[in-house]
Amino acid sequence: xxxxxxxxxxxxxxxxxxxxxxxxxxxxxxxxxxxxxxxxxxxxxxxxxxxxxxxxxxxxxxxxxxxxxxxxxxxxxxxxxxxxxxxxxxxxxxxxxxxxxxxxxxxxxxxxxxxxxxxxxxxxxxxxxxxxxxxxxxxxxxxxxxxxxxxxxxxxxxxxxxxxxxxxxxxxxxxxxxxxxxxxxxxxxxxxxxxxxxxxxxxxxxxxxxxxxxxxxxxxxxxxxxxxxxxxxxxxxxxxxxxxxxxxxxxxxxxxxx
Amino acid sequence: xxxxxxxxxxxxxxxxxxxxxxxxxxxxxxxxxxxxxxxxxxxxxxxxxxxxxxxxxxxxxxxxxxxxxxxxxxxxxxxxxxxxxxxxxxxxxxxxxxxxxxxxxxxxxxxxxxxxxxxxxxxxxxxxxxxxxxxxxxxxxxxxxxxxxxxxxxxxxxxxxxxxxxxxxxxxxxxxxxxxxxxxxxxxxxxxxxxxxxxxxxxxxxxxxxxxxxxxxxxxxxxxxxxxxxxxxxxxxxxxxxxxxxxxxxxxxxxxxxxxxxxxxxxxxxxxxxxxxxxxxxxxxxxxxxxxxxxxxxxxxxxxxxxxxxxxxxxxxxxxxxxxxxxxxxx
Numbered sequence: 001x002x003x004x005x006x007x008x009x010x011x012x013x014x015x016x017x018x019x020x021x022x023x024x025x026x027x028x029x030x031x032x033x034x035x036x037x038x039x040x041x042x043x044x045x046x047x048x049x050x051x052x053x054x055x056x057x058x059x060x061x062x063x064x065x066x067x068x069x070x071x072x073x074x075x076x077x078x079x080x081x082x083x084x085x086x087x088x089x090x091x092x093x094x095x096x097x098x099x100x101x102x103x104x105x106x107x108x109x110x111x112x113x114x115x116x117x118x119x120x121x122x123x124x125x126x127x128x129x130x131x132x133x134x135x136x137x138x139x140x141x142x143x144x145x146x147x148x149x150x151x152x153x154x155x156x157x158x159x160x161x162x163x164x165x166x167x168x169x170x171x172x173x174x175x176x177x178x179x180x181x182x183x184x185x186x187x188x189x190x191x192x193x194x195x196x197x198x199x200x201x202x203x204x205x206x207x208x209x210x211x212x213x214x215x216x217x218x219x220x221x222x223x224x225x226x227x228x229x230x231x232x233x234x235x236x237x238x239x240x241x242x243x244x245x246x247x248x249x250x251x252x253x254x255x256x257x258x
Numbered sequence: 259x260x261x262x263x264x265x266x267x268x269x270x271x272x273x274x275x276x277x278x279x280x281x282x283x284x285x286x287x288x289x290x291x292x293x294x295x296x297x298x299x300x301x302x303x304x305x306x307x308x309x310x311x312x313x314x315x316x317x318x319x320x321x322x323x324x325x326x327x328x329x330x331x332x333x334x335x336x337x338x339x340x341x342x343x344x345x346x347x348x349x350x351x352x353x354x355x356x357x358x359x360x361x362x363x364x365x366x367x368x369x370x371x372x373x374x375x376x377x378x379x380x381x382x383x384x385x386x387x388x389x390x391x392x393x394x395x396x397x398x399x400x401x402x403x404x405x406x407x408x409x410x411x412x413x414x415x416x417x418x419x420x421x422x423x424x425x426x427x428x429x430x431x432x433x434x435x436x437x438x439x440x441x442x443x444x445x446x447x448x449x450x451x452x453x454x455x456x457x458x459x460x461x462x463x464x465x466x467x468x469x470x471x472x473x474x475x476x477x478x479x480x481x482x483x484x485x486x487x488x489x490x491x492x493x494x495x496x497x498x499x500x501x502x503x504x505x506x507x508x509x510x511x512x513x514x515x516x517x518x519x520x521x522x523x524x525x526x527x528x529x530x531x532x533x534x535x536x537x538x539x540x541x542x543x544x545x546x547x548x549x550x551x552x553x554x555x556x557x558x559x560x561x562x563x564x565x566x567x568x569x570x571x572x573x574x575x576x577x578x579x580x581x582x583x584x585x586x587x588x589x
Binding site: 051053072073074077078082083085089090091092093094098101102103104105106108110112115116117118122125126129130165166168169 | 433436437440441442443444445447448451452454455456457458459460461462463469473515576584586
């Protein structure tokens with residue numbers, strides 16, 4: 001069985017700084033895998049490499065056996081990788097439903113003339129996408145907000161909206177960059193349930209970055225720990241957090257000695 | 259009833275048309291006012307099309323009238339120099355329409371040529387390129403003696419009348435509204451909102467930025483053609499930075515991203531320009547204050563500063579009037 005996402009010896013330099021070094025990871029289909037590490041350890045850079053925001057200095061990224069490094073970000077989305085952002089990137093002045101509909105656009109066929117003239121084929125397609133978007137909205141418990149401008153939503157709902165928007169691209173793999181950031185314990189727990197539900201209902205593979213250890217141990221099947229761009233540990237989350245190197249990276253050397 | 263409700267925009271427009279025509283025939287609106295109304299409608303075409311580029315797609319064009327110049331000179335050359343079209347010839351009206359559309363197409367080609375290489379640039383840099391484009395067009399026109407050079411292209415037949423301009427303005431509003439309130443339009447809006455996020459939900463951002471320029475330039479070219487056939491002259495200075503800045507001010511005063519705002523601002527500012535011109539003439543000739551019409555731009559600048567200070571979003575913000583919103587089925 002080949003992995004859905006296979007990252008091989010990925011290296012990325014910003015000038016003289018090696019942000020990611022010799023990073024390799026195999027993410028099989030249907031799993032929830034995690035990537036953890038202290039601040040500035042290169043986690044988000046990894047995501048930016050996978051989604052095509054940066055082009056890697058060296059190494060390969062295979063998705064479904066196909067090499068995707070060097071492709072433009074939107075092409076990678078078309079292949080089936082969606083993501084959310086650590087600091088939300090919502091279309092603030094669009095309504096909730098429009099935020100989601102944008103993500104369906106690349107699958108739509110209506111050209112500029114059908115649009116100008118609002119031909120029947122155009123209207124049919126718009127109606128269909130509207131239905132799909134409303135479905136996603138209700139799944140995320142955002143129905144009461146459908147026609148509200150996104151900027152008026154509270155933080156927790158924006159997080160859910162961003163996940164819904166990522167799902168609207170119908171991805172096979174979804175990358176979540178610190179989905180629980182800024183959430184209280186109750187919200188974090190709800191989010192864990194939501195992510196599990198998303199995995200099962202949409203048959204989507206999940207690869208996430210998170211700091212929140214309870215969250216990671218509660219949801220991830222495997223994690224990889226990186227520090228200064230280098231892998232320092234890998235395995236089941238409950239084992240990984242006990243490794244001295246990991247403790248050291250997070251807490252400093254002294255903690256290990258004690 | 260359902261269709262009647264959908265036609266609200268067209269009904270409102272026809273009412274406007276009928277009222278103006280009746281007032282004109284009754285002699286209440288004289289020729290002078292009709293010229294201002296016609297110019298307002300052309301300004302609507304310019305402002306709404308620039309709003310598609312600056313307000314909806316979130317790019318920054320400072321050379322919108324450069325596209326208008328392309329439309330004006332292409333259509334003017336065709337009707338005046340190539341085919342010598344004549345107002346009294348019934349079929350020549352069709353020739354005029356074809357020339358206007360061709361002018362629009364050539365302008366959109368210019369939009370593509372300027373947009374494609376330069377849309378990698380952002381913000382100020384893009385503004386400078388578009389500013390340069392407008393000035394290049396003006397300079398080129400100044401130096402082609404075939405189209406009159408600095409004298410301008412003279413003797414253009416007066417094919418543009420209230421009816422023609424009204425229909426083109428209405429078509430511009432309806433078509434751009436249809437575009438904005440569609441999947442393509444939402445993709446353009448998403449670029450304005452957050453370009454990176456837009457790219458990462460699968461929008462080919464470069465393509466839609468270029469599309470914004472191409473469509474915006476097309477309608478600007480149409481407006482330019484209509485203007486040339488209204489004033490019976492196409493002159494390089496009509497399409498310089500001053501003119502582009504005026505349209506830009508309309509878009510910002512009306513509200514960036516609001517077509518309604520652009521329409522309102524195009525009318526109010528065209529009338530204001532005329533009013534100021536009359537007022538300044540009066541001050542100079544009757545009162546004896548030594549000022550000239552160039553002071554209108556000073557007043558516009560003050561107006562823009564006031565808007566930025568007290569109503570940052572412009573008159574309409576990002577809102578649209580109800581009749582411009584396409585209603586979607588509930589459920």
